[in-house]
Amino acid sequence: MNRLRRFLRTPEAIAGVLILALLLVMALAAPLFFPGDPQAIAGPALLPPFQDWRLPLGTDRLGRDVLAELFHGARTSLAVGLAAAAAALLIGAVVGTLAGFAGGLVDEVLMRVTDAFQTVPGFLLALAFVSIVGPSLSVVVAAIALSAWTGPARVARAEVLSIRERDYVTGARVIGMHPLEIAFREVLPNALPPVLALSSVIVAAAILTEAALSFLGLGDPNRVTWGGMIAEGRTVLRTAPFLSIIPGIALVLTVLGVYLAGEGVVESTAVRRSLS
Amino acid sequence: MSELTISRRGLLAGSALLLASTALPAIGFAQTPKKGGRLVLAADSEPRNLNPAIVASNGVFFISSKIVETLAEASFDGKDGLQPRLALSWEGAADGLSVTFKLRDGVKWHDGKPFTSADVAFSALQIWKPLQNLGRAVFKDLEAVETPDELTAIFKFAKPTPFQLILNALPALSSVVPKHVYENGKIEDNPANNAPVGTGPFKFAEYKAGQYYRLTRNDAYWGKDEPYLDEIVYQVLPDRTSAAAALEAEEIQLAAFSAVPLADLDRISKVPGLKVITKGYEGLTYQLVVEINHRRKELADLKVRQAIAHAIDKDFVVKTVFLGYAATATGPVPKNDPQFYTADVPTYPFDVAKANALLDEAGYKRADDGKRFALKLLPAPYFNETKQFGDYLRQALAAIGIDAQIVNNDSAAHIKAVYTDHAFDLAVGPPVFRGDPAISTTILVQSGIPDGVPFSNQGGYKNAELDALIVKASETLDTAARTELYKEFQKKVAADLPLINVAEWGFISVARDTVGNIANNPRWAVSNWADTYLAG
Numbered sequence: 001m002n003r004l005r006r007f008l009r010t011p012e013a014i015a016g017v018l019i020l021a022l023l024l025v026m027a028l029a030a031p032l033f034f035p036g037d038p039q040a041i042a043g044p045a046l047l048p049p050f051q052d053w054r055l056p057l058g059t060d061r062l063g064r065d066v067l068a069e070l071f072h073g074a075r076t077s078l079a080v081g082l083a084a085a086a087a088a089l090l091i092g093a094v095v096g097t098l099a100g101f102a103g104g105l106v107d108e109v110l111m112r113v114t115d116a117f118q119t120v121p122g123f124l125l126a127l128a129f130v131s132i133v134g135p136s137l138s139v140v141v142a143a144i145a146l147s148a149w150t151g152p153a154r155v156a157r158a159e160v161l162s163i164r165e166r167d168y169v170t171g172a173r174v175i176g177m178h179p180l181e182i183a184f185r186e187v188l189p190n191a192l193p194p195v196l197a198l199s200s201v202i203v204a205a206a207i208l209t210e211a212a213l214s215f216l217g218l219g220d221p222n223r224v225t226w227g228g229m230i231a232e233g234r235t236v237l238r239t240a241p242f243l244s245i246i247p248g249i250a251l252v253l254t255v256l257g258v259y260l261a262g263e264g265v266v267e268s269t270a271v272r273r274s275l276s
Numbered sequence: 277m278s279e280l281t282i283s284r285r286g287l288l289a290g291s292a293l294l295l296a297s298t299a300l301p302a303i304g305f306a307q308t309p310k311k312g313g314r315l316v317l318a319a320d321s322e323p324r325n326l327n328p329a330i331v332a333s334n335g336v337f338f339i340s341s342k343i344v345e346t347l348a349e350a351s352f353d354g355k356d357g358l359q360p361r362l363a364l365s366w367e368g369a370a371d372g373l374s375v376t377f378k379l380r381d382g383v384k385w386h387d388g389k390p391f392t393s394a395d396v397a398f399s400a401l402q403i404w405k406p407l408q409n410l411g412r413a414v415f416k417d418l419e420a421v422e423t424p425d426e427l428t429a430i431f432k433f434a435k436p437t438p439f440q441l442i443l444n445a446l447p448a449l450s451s452v453v454p455k456h457v458y459e460n461g462k463i464e465d466n467p468a469n470n471a472p473v474g475t476g477p478f479k480f481a482e483y484k485a486g487q488y489y490r491l492t493r494n495d496a497y498w499g500k501d502e503p504y505l506d507e508i509v510y511q512v513l514p515d516r517t518s519a520a521a522a523l524e525a526e527e528i529q530l531a532a533f534s535a536v537p538l539a540d541l542d543r544i545s546k547v548p549g550l551k552v553i554t555k556g557y558e559g560l561t562y563q564l565v566v567e568i569n570h571r572r573k574e575l576a577d578l579k580v581r582q583a584i585a586h587a588i589d590k591d592f593v594v595k596t597v598f599l600g601y602a603a604t605a606t607g608p609v610p611k612n613d614p615q616f617y618t619a620d621v622p623t624y625p626f627d628v629a630k631a632n633a634l635l636d637e638a639g640y641k642r643a644d645d646g647k648r649f650a651l652k653l654l655p656a657p658y659f660n661e662t663k664q665f666g667d668y669l670r671q672a673l674a675a676i677g678i679d680a681q682i683v684n685n686d687s688a689a690h691i692k693a694v695y696t697d698h699a700f701d702l703a704v705g706p707p708v709f710r711g712d713p714a715i716s717t718t719i720l721v722q723s724g725i726p727d728g729v730p731f732s733n734q735g736g737y738k739n740a741e742l743d744a745l746i747v748k749a750s751e752t753l754d755t756a757a758r759t760e761l762y763k764e765f766q767k768k769v770a771a772d773l774p775l776i777n778v779a780e781w782g783f784i785s786v787a788r789d790t791v792g793n794i795a796n797n798p799r800w801a802v803s804n805w806a807d808t809y810l811a812g
Contacts (some may be wrong), residue, residue, distance in 0.1 A: 013762070028457045037671070037674060039667070039670070039671060040671055040674070041668075041671055044759060045596045046539070061539065061597075062596060062597070062664060062667055062668055062671075063596060068309055134683075135684065217446065217657075217684050218684075220755070221682040221683070222670075222681050222682055234517065235516065235517065235537050235539065235660050236539040236540070237517055238517065238520060238521075238538070238540055238543060239539045239543050
């Protein structure tokens, strides 16, 4: 409770949480507000925003409701962002813990693999992966996770290296616990907080990567995505700029919200640490 | 619903306005052409092989038609729909076994050597027939080219070949290249394929990859006082939105082949000093078709194909996807073709209820989730319009309970997936009608075409009756009888729907007011531009 209050004391955290809450509501309520196919043709094509109360944000080149697309796009963006971040954190935490706890050859091998992934620019890796496997939502998630797990792996390893020398770990060894059990039940939970602090950065980066992939036509074409909306709007940028600007603003707000909330978490934990 | 009608009316008014705006400047251009100047225009692709005798495609013609000339060019009002270029006259024998061309006198190649009938014989026998993508079919029975004198070329065919087909093929398929440049070594590897030598009004000067192609005036051109321009520069602008901006900034004076997106035309037509021209592509009609893979059990059923045809609102496609710059299609020959088109074919008016009834009849009932079956839909990536129509088709099919999943590919992967691997159920394709169904249209439905031939029947469709009709038409010499056979062909295709023709469109040019003699023949963008000029 105390921590939550501290967290909410920073104005950027409040702003971040508000934006994220709004986004979450949008994503969850999309099928309620806009039942049916968001890509269905709902009215005349290229209707500007604020002309017709039934299509408040206007329509795109084919007459699809931009607001409905925006809501359903929030689902894709959030789903991809969260799923990719979860996958990246999971892979990273496991690899980092194994490397840090086992040490020696295992550490060496795992960390060199991590290095190898880190030297390839993440976006290029995702681009190559999607172009080879073919665009679909799960592939996009995998592609983003593939390029994002190295950060968590390094942080987890560094934490594990210091934790494994603690007394309670030696204690666990003495009572005869299996090394893997020690690694994942005793060490990993204590190494997690700094790793989780990376999550906001990863979620934000994942949302942007997904948008960029969709923009290049490598997203799932059967789903509405903000990146895809921007790409489609680009062909009529001069005539109907709102088609690119509206999803662009949504994207900026989302990434901003995730960053601000993440900042808030980091700051509140920092205060706690300095207090203790 | 009421808004929909208002917007349609608005759109119509808008397009009428556009038409008016293109008509007005045309009146002001009845002035004498001015000599000199450099025309800078947008190019959206960079073909590597610029030899139009080998690669007969509009992307190549766009640049090389100014350098390498054909025997004749299409014309709005000339005899046989043609105007003479390297050939002055043409005459077909009654038995269909020979065609005699009288060639133009005093024509010189860009390297100074004289142009003779030997060059025509060489191009026809060594390049058009064995190497050219389209010539292979049209000149398949060409046996020999006799050259009794330097200005006469007599084409000899092993089997009767319709004169009408040869005439219709001349503008696109008869680019003549110099024998003395090509006779040694492998023709495909000749350096002149990248720096063409021709007889045209312009000489190839230089190409900077990713930047520009530059052509300069041929001072020894056979046309009196022609060409008017000193230079043509093709500025490579692959991004379509940048072509519009470059026009407005006066960096380029012309953007052909709809380099300016259709949605921008309304705005750009109001920019002072720019004009939007819809003419000059009548001989290059693109067709929007739904290609069907008949290997799929559902799609092999005629009722399902009819249902899909009824589910497509062609008027909506023309008005929304093409913003009015297209016409609805009735069959495999476009409406604007003066020789072969017939409207007397089965039609499929937009009728969702009927489409649903047809699918029920065919035995594909809706499941509990409202879906009947799922399909893979591959829209061709070459044009914005084909991609957008793919999005529309997905929605149109959803309305009749067919769940179409779009698969996006780049150009190379799309051609492989559809024409080699047959990994599609429905595809959206843009084949070109080239003035005669035998050139590039009948292969869309003919069976027995080897895998991997792009823009041909790769959907596994086989109809012995249609195949026999196609063969018969290709051997029929009498023009009227041949035309009649192709009308029959259109009826049968529209009835059996091996593919669904949705719309047909020409391209749009946008130019500065100063560019004169634009769109004065049906293949203007890919003609030689000898008479194009810059005023002021």
